[in-house]
Amino acid sequence: MAQFEMTFGFRGPYQVLIDAQVIQDTEKFKMDLVGGLERTLSGKVKPMITQCSIRHLYLLKEVPQSTKEALILTAKTMERRRCNHHVLDEPLSTLECFNSVIDPKNSLTNKNRYVVASQDEDVRRYCRGIKGVPLVYVKRSVMIIEPMATSSVNAREGMEREKFRSGLKTRATELVGKRKRDEDDGDPVTGERQQVKSITEGDEKAGKKKKAKGPKGPNPLSVKKSKKAKVGEQNDQKEETRRGGILDEALGDPDAGERQETRDPVTDIIDGAFDETQDRAAKRKRKRKHKSE
Structure with a gap:
């Protein structure tokens, strides 16, 4: 029924047209007619019977009276589908009655979305020519739905x-x-070209190689020079200046004394300390005399 629902718009509860022979066979095999239809169609059903089909049950002759009454009672529990054939002296056949109910204008369409449950092969053959008619029948106590x-x-x-x-x-x-x-x-x-363009630009950017990042060296201009090296350079300059003044004085330079006098007193202190250090180093280098045995 899922195919009929998607294609032809069937919805539950399904309207099921039942003929007299289906009622007789389900009673014969002790079957639950409504329950079997719901299991076969996988949904709730609304069983319906035409006026001609009920008259067919009343006209049964080779059936015991008790069985006939049970069949008529079962038919009365169903919804009556008016076919307007009750005015006739004799009921129409199941094929003629169902034709007037399902497709009265012969348009080959199931306008009211009926499900047909019939044991008559002629009825089922006729309904196969109409678009969108699900067909159900009973075979050896088994209820079967035909393929589409x-x-x-x-x-x-x-x-x-x-x-x-x-x-x-x-x-x-x-x-x-x-x-x-x-x-x-x-x-x-x-929009589509813009999307292609953005994808291409993204690929080009991804293809470019990125520079490897790592720790950078310090700026040489911002590095502070060592104090020891600076002090050593100052001492060397002062020593050269002092020696140069002594040499000029020895050679008779008249300005040597003035340059010597204008020296910074701090420089003199440093020079004195340097001389004392030199004298101490010389004394340490003297060899000690060992006593002869």
Whole structure:
């Protein structure tokens, strides 16, 4: 029934047209008619019977009276589908009655979405030619639903093709409208091209190699020089200046004394300390005399 629901719009509870022979066979095999229909159709059902089918039960002759009464009682529990044939002296056959109920205009469509439960092969053959008619019958105490008929399958495929075409047309209309909006906005690049462009630019950026990051060396201009080296340079300069002054004085330079007098007193202190250090180092280097034995 899922195929009939998607294609022809069937909904529960399903309206099931039942003929007199189905009622007789289910009573014969001690079957639950409504329960069997619900299990077969996988949903709630609304059993219906025509006026002609009830008259067929009343006209049974080769059936015991008790059985006939039980069959009529079962039929009365169902919803009566008026076929307007009760005015006739004799009821119509099941085929003629069902034809007037299912497809009165011979349009080959199941307008009211009936499910047909019939034991008559002629009735089922006729209903197979109408699009969208599920068929149910009883065989050896088993209730069976027939596969979808060829007419119904063709109708389903035609509807699917129509939906596919309408989807393509809708998509084409949306694309044309989008292009027109882009042209009106002055943007020659459509949304799809813009997407391709962004993907290409992303690939190019990803392809560029990035420089390896790591710890950088200190700025040489911001490095503080060592104090020891600076003090050593100052001492060397002072020593050269002092020695130069002594040499100039020995050679008779008249300005040597002035340069010597203008020296910084701090420099003199440093020089004195340096001389004392030199004298101590010389004394340590003297060899000690060992006593002879």
